[in-house]
Amino acid sequence: MNIGIIGCGAISNQYMIGLNKHKKDIEVTACADIDKNKADQFSKDNNIKTLSVDELILSDEIDIVVNLTPPLSHFEISYKSLKNRKHVFSEKPIALTIDEGKKLFSTMKENNVYLYAAPDTFLGPAFKKAQELLSSNKIGKIIGGSVNFTSHGVEGWHPNPEFYYKKGGGPLFDMGPYYLTALVKALGPIQEVIGYSKKTFEKRNVENPEVNYKEINVDVDTHYFGLMKFKSEIIVDFQVTFDVWKPYDPKLEVYGDESSLKLADPNNYDGDIFIFDKDLYQWELIYSSPDSQNNFYRGLGVVEMVKAIKNNTVSEDELSVPFHILEVMCALDSFDLESGWTKIIQQF
Ligand SMILES: NC(=O)c1ccc[n+]([C@@H]2O[C@H](COP(=O)([O-])OP(=O)(O)OC[C@H]3O[C@@H](n4cnc5c(N)ncnc54)[C@H](O)[C@@H]3O)[C@@H](O)[C@H]2O)c1
Known part of the structure; x- marks a missing residue:
């Protein structure tokens, strides 16, 4: 199947490394x-065609649009692509409102095409192992869990950090999908x-010298705390923040009546898993996968999507997950x- 990438920014190179490993199928x-210079550079680096966004969406040669825009x-981009009978793989979040x-869901159904979405880290080895341990x-018997993603934002390293502080950005819509998807995959809908949120800083100073603006006005909340009943x-309690000075040390724990499990960070495809040893009264490493290899696995969701389309095994459950995550994020955001x-009505 032929893929067209829209959005040739920071993450597109990682996707390319991952997707190039599967040339047999895709x-x-x-x-x-939107920035033709970026598309031209990307096409030159990868020996592919540059098209305008509309040309790509309309092209008969493209089967799947991979949407890597902010x-x-x-x-x-996804809506136009589905309307033109393209399958879509979208970066997270799939949309910003219910x-x-x-509209995405009904267009997908009407046109008999599929929308899959990031995160796809649950397809990596660490999450598969965690699921095996839980099941x-x-x-x-699982009682509860806890999520904690604390950071001081992305302006220190990202080549274009502005969108993280505008509508659609913030830690809930940016990092939330990783943790929520892992939870839903492991624990069900x-x-x-309940959700509380706030904006601690009105402005962000851009520290990366390669960025050509020095300050960002923050338009969205950047500190969220929520509770979720499955x-x-x-x-499960849930904290995601861009406001806290703390080393990157995310937590995703699941508690059972016999013991507790500390999962690998679902922002990555691999990592370590710990189980709590009641006798020694300490965490024990139960599974370890090699150092983070996001470049190696990026695009796994696109590959899974292609396989499912070819084998006619697309499942309704699979399709509904990113829409369910959208409902949960909207509910947390507008609590x-x-x-x-707030009841999650499961509209999809
Ligand atoms: N950078 C990362 O580490 C990372 C990791 C995982 C996921 N993501 C996600 O990937 C997506 C892209 O992030 P990025 O870091 O590559 O951002 P980026 O700003 O580096 O790249 C986005 C690209 O999209 C282009 N673009 C913007 N609006 C467009 C439009 N309407 N039509 C066509 N092109 C358009 C921009 O010109 C830019 O080249 C985001 O959803 C982000 O959350 C990023």
């Missing part, structure tokens, strides 16, 4: 970017949420204290 044949453009999600009852009655727990 081939990236074209790229497009969050604010995800809906528009309305947009509904074989290693920690007993989320039924109710359909299975599991309760109203007066109304109490």
Whole structure:
């Protein structure tokens, strides 16, 4: 199947490394970017065609559009592509509102095409191992869990950090999908949420000398705390923030009535898993995969999508996950204290 990449920025090179490993099944044949210089550079580096965004979406030679634009453009690019009967793999989040999600979902159904989305880290070895441990009852019956992603934002390293502080950015829509997807894959759907959020800093100073602006006005909340009740009655607390000075040390723990499991960071495809040893009263390493190799695995979701389309094994459950994550994020983001727990209606 032929792939066209739209958005030739920081992450596109990682995708290319991953996708090039699967040339038997898929081939990236074209790229497009709103900034033609970026598309031209990417096409030169990878020996593929440059097209305009509209040409790529309309091209008969393209089967799948891989949407690697910033969050604010995800809906528009994916919607146009689905309308033109292209399958889509979108970076997270798939959209920013329930309305947009509904339009994507119905267009996908009407046109008999599929929308898959990042994160796809759950396809990596570390999450597969964690699922195996959880489903074989290693920690007993699951009671609860805890998520904590603390950082001081991306302006220190990203080549274009502005969009992380504009609509569609912020830690909930940017990092939330990794942790929420892992939780939903491991524990099933989320039924109710409570969410609080705030913006601590009105401006961000850009520290990366290669960026040609020095300051970003922050338009979105950057510190979130939530509680989630799952359909299975599991309760999880959830903190994601760009406001906290703390080394990058994310936490995703699941608690059972027999023991606890510390999963690998779902922002990566691999990592270490620890189980709590009740007798020694300490965490024990139970699984270790090599140092982070995101370049190696990036694009795994596109490969899975191609396999499922070819083998006619696309599952409704699989398709609904990114839409469910969108519902949960929207509910956390618009939580109203007066109304109490917000029910997730599962509209998709
Ligand atoms: N950078 C990372 O480490 C990373 C990791 C995982 C996921 N992501 C996700 O990948 C996506 C892209 O991130 P990035 O870091 O590559 O950003 P980036 O800003 O480096 O690249 C985005 C590219 O999209 C282009 N673009 C913007 N609007 C467009 C439009 N309407 N049509 C066509 N092209 C458009 C820009 O010109 C730019 O080249 C985001 O959703 C981000 O959350 C990034």
